[in-house]
Amino acid sequence: MFIAGEYDVIVIGSGHSGCEAALAAARMGCQTLLTTINLDNIAFMPCNPSVGGPAKGHLVRELDALGGQMGINADKTSLQMRMLNTGKGPAVHALRAQADKDLYHITMKETVENQPNLDVKQVLVERILAKDQKVYGIEVETGEMYYTKSIILATGTYLGGKIIIGELAYKGGPNGQRAAENLTSSLKELNIRIMRFKTGTPARVDKRSLDFSKMIEQPGDEEVHNFSFLSEITTRKQLPCWLTYTNEKTHEIIRNNLHRAPMYTGIVEGVGPRYCPSIESKIVRFADKNAHQLFIEPEGHHTNEMYVQGMSTSLPIDVQYEFLRTIAGMENVKIMRPGYAIDYDCIDSTQLKPTLEFKTVQGLFSAGQINGTSGYEEAAAQGLVAGINAALLVKGQEPLILSRSDGYIGVLIDDLVTKGTNEPYRIMTSRAEFRLILRQDNADLRLTEIGRKIGLVSDERYAKFVCKRDSIEESLKLLRSVMITPTPEIQAKMQAMGTVELRTGIMLYDLLRRTEINYNMISEHFDVPLLDSAVQQQVEISAKYEGYISKQLEQVERAARLDEKLLPKDIDYMQLSGLAVEAREKLNEIRPLSIGQAGRISGVSPADISILMIYMEQKRRRDEAIDLS
Amino acid sequence: MFIAGEYDVIVIGSGHSGCEAALAAARMGCQTLLTTINLDNIAFMPCNPSVGGPAKGHLVRELDALGGQMGINADKTSLQMRMLNTGKGPAVHALRAQADKDLYHITMKETVENQPNLDVKQVLVERILAKDQKVYGIEVETGEMYYTKSIILATGTYLGGKIIIGELAYKGGPNGQRAAENLTSSLKELNIRIMRFKTGTPARVDKRSLDFSKMIEQPGDEEVHNFSFLSEITTRKQLPCWLTYTNEKTHEIIRNNLHRAPMYTGIVEGVGPRYCPSIESKIVRFADKNAHQLFIEPEGHHTNEMYVQGMSTSLPIDVQYEFLRTIAGMENVKIMRPGYAIDYDCIDSTQLKPTLEFKTVQGLFSAGQINGTSGYEEAAAQGLVAGINAALLVKGQEPLILSRSDGYIGVLIDDLVTKGTNEPYRIMTSRAEFRLILRQDNADLRLTEIGRKIGLVSDERYAKFVCKRDSIEESLKLLRSVMITPTPEIQAKMQAMGTVELRTGIMLYDLLRRTEINYNMISEHFDVPLLDSAVQQQVEISAKYEGYISKQLEQVERAARLDEKLLPKDIDYMQLSGLAVEAREKLNEIRPLSIGQAGRISGVSPADISILMIYMEQKRRRDEAIDLS
């Protein structure tokens, strides 16, 4: 028996979740080991070369505010950025970047390799070592063991991975990597419930074989964006993406070949993603649609490989060629890598606490695609939370639980641990009930203080945040204190600004609430200073959306009160009379921390919640009585 | 049956040989397909991150002169260069570069992806399609077929690959890649003889865990070198390497663990490399040596991974840790990737013609590690020759055969096809009998004209070569035409130059032949122009080594005469009386093209050659007699 090292935290997997987990734990002072099946796949993007987008972009900004890495590295390595949905309200504005796939990997590898307290190793983990459901180490393929106080599973799609292309199927991880064949059985020995999901990716095609004159160019924004509140990148060499469409011909070919699709031939075991479905599922599910959007996206500055977004498939290669060639601009397409699907083992995420620790295995955490999610950003966000909580556990400190009103990260994790998922889960703005306050633009205001408290926010980041927060407050205070009155001089200014004249005296703040007025105009006509654009944006949103925001804050308040009503850990739901059978079983399985969480479990009705509330009230009285006696 | 494309040349494998092969064929105007198991391993360096060195550096320069790519890309991506052996004669000067592994791969991938006439595809080839021992296509794992006029095997160590680390063994290619499991049986169906070789690589270790103060720094040369005669790079950010040594303690640990070494436990089937042996073989074979040199080499600008040159091993990981930690500066070493060995299928190279085409399978060529060689440069050189000859075959033109006096490429290929090899073959200066004329500094003078003739040398390269060649000739002519006489003025110059005074009138050329005189001195004191340094170097070598060179040229002449004596293709050696049994068998197997080649076959004696010569003379007379009749 060879013990090759001892750590506080061991992270199994160095994808997007594993890297964030390891960086967080190491930065919090824990001796950390980051493992991977192959050092050359650290933070590799096996699917689309892109970071962000609706809700996902929010996750990246939140991650960044908490001291995560994805935003910084995406800023450094992206080859295009766009702010999406700018025609809609600020809640759904979303930053999306095209990544240079190789460069993103190289940069994250460099980051983790240079992180103090962090060792990076290529070892294939085969077994979790645990005693009495408490972890103490890992055993790897080459025979050595490492001792540890906590472990984070971040194995992505590698557990029992199976690759499928048409009639071909073989054991393997994504992108030609080795799969991990034995770890699942070690998890089963710990009584962890395993599920089987699948995901897929489209072909990569040769840029030289495309006719872009038949597609619509999608350039990056002229304005230079950054994910990270720390980044100060002001120029970026951008490459365009290209928009094209499927058509009836495409759909016909796919329909004619459905009998050869692995999902029908039965080769696929796993459940596929609803929100990133294969083209064959789209054709089946949206039979009446006669065109689907396709984005042709570059994979890097130094390659001709282009990603065909929207065309994920595991149909046989001849069918892939046939249907791609029906698409405008792709008539002579040459495939460089075929599309494929991957089937893999993941866990039932309701087995986890909101800290992402397993309820029944002490010191074992789980993050990323293994928890049934899909997406780099979802993975990274969970990785950060798991890394933080593993470190807090090791340090004997209180765990960090982000609520649904703290951010999308809270929504994501609460959904996973409370509702679970029976198909690959993806974050969406519609999942967040407090959308209006969970904006990508205010992630720093929401979360930097939390990140600072746990020790992940650097002085530089914190100073930047404090400065921004204080400027916003000062500016709002100033606007709320300056009254303007309907003097002729002021009325002339109103005219100049193209807004109706004043009837009474109002505060500048109220002036700003008018739709047609922005802060720059006010600053031009009145004695208030120009602001940094990020500050100005917050000031404007505060003023313009005040009504909605305060209403939402009230809802948050109400929800928080329910979340504060903690349920006793040892409560025996099976004995609690009055609960519906389903509620009883679900509550017993999920073991929610609070009334709030209990209410979000599907199958638990408001009536069940009332019974729980009554039970709690009775218990409180009983306990008080005991205390007094 | 789905035919996905038709090509003139298909290259199976995109390692160092496959890339050169495909580029050459495409540049010669052939529609070419370059295939790979994974696009992310194109021109990947699975072993040491370095290009060049003794004899290997010669290959790179020769490759470059012929229009190959390795030199240009190594120049662009290297992180250190040194000219080795500068203390010795110019024949063994050798340029060696440390490569940035990721960057080398990315750059070569970019090169092949942008080459006109060349398609690059990730497909795993499973079958060679042939009829009557003539190839016409390939079939790949995903089911599609490609038709072609010729095929180049360049599969490296992937055929039936098996990875071995101590007691662990599993099917796989190098660096965590998939192996090709089925292609070997397709080769066997074509009656190709397969052998099994092995090679190994050391652990990669974390730079941060090393104590460089206990090692000797090996910086790059201050002078900026380039492999390519085209490159004009004049600045390069260089990283140092580090020298350290094994010691008795190291050796003791290895000796104590030999019973766990795969080569003794029998897990390894293949024959390992004599000239790049594992540390365990070194300890056994050089039992009296009490220290071996180790070079610690950076793998890239953006990584902390360091390569431990000299420490290739497949011992179990605990032993790897134990012996590495005995080494000065490595006491606290952390392994990032373990050392491992790989067993793989290769072919008996005597089945090939000097064009690298199989004698018995028309249109099937073979290049690189599959031919039993080891080393990137050896692979690249063969790839170029196979690519050229496949293209020439398709175009119906005469093949290109480089002789042993044309260059190390000729030596390498002649060794392979004439002598064969029963262990991984490596090029060395000692293998070249015409070393003095096969210098790295004159590769362009030797080969550019040949490259031009076959259409691989661009106008730019050719113009540069012509200019250099003409300058050398002019300069030599000038030096040979200017006579200096023992006038007092001249004698004073002799004194100033620190050389003995003249006794008679001599040519400047003869003055240059004096050891203590260099061209710059002559140019300073007499009316001859200063020269470009590369030209000057040639002029000096021509003068100073004239005697040796002309002697060697005579030998070349003699050898060439034997190589010109072509043996009839249909000669039946088994019937040829007088030949020794071994010679008869060998000749029948190798089927040499000429008396020269026959003489280099091991087992064919001078007596056998005499018999062959007599037979040829008799045949000539007979044929003449028939002609006259």
Ligand SMILES: Cc1cc2nc3c(=O)[nH]c(=O)nc-3n(C[C@H](O)[C@H](O)[C@H](O)COP(=O)(O)OP(=O)(O)OC[C@H]3O[C@@H](n4cnc5c(N)ncnc54)[C@H](O)[C@@H]3O)c2cc1C
């Ligand atoms: C084919 C494919 C298609 C996809 N399509 C989409 C899509 O359309 N939309 C979308 O949002 N997302 C998609 N994804 C998902 C996205 O790639 C993942 O969600 C994201 O990469 C998950 O990150 P992760 O950190 O959880 O795991 P990964 O990025 O997969 O990383 C897993 C890591 O774990 C390591 N590992 C695994 N097992 C072991 C072990 N036993 N020992 C040591 N190391 C181990 C691996 O080496 C790797 O480093 C797709 C993924 C694949 C493979």
Ligand SMILES: Cc1cc2nc3c(=O)[nH]c(=O)nc-3n(C[C@H](O)[C@H](O)[C@H](O)COP(=O)(O)OP(=O)(O)OC[C@H]3O[C@@H](n4cnc5c(N)ncnc54)[C@H](O)[C@@H]3O)c2cc1C
């Ligand atoms: C572990 C290890 C240690 C080594 N140690 C040394 C050393 O110490 N010294 C030294 O000089 N050299 C060493 N080498 C050898 C050196 O790496 C090779 O000589 C060189 O890379 C060979 O180049 P190649 O082009 O022949 O093959 P490779 O570089 O191996 O490339 C082979 C290519 O073929 C492709 N391929 C294979 N089969 C198929 C198929 N069926 N279909 C499609 N594509 C296919 C692969 O994807 C790959 O692109 C080592 C190699 C390994 C793996």
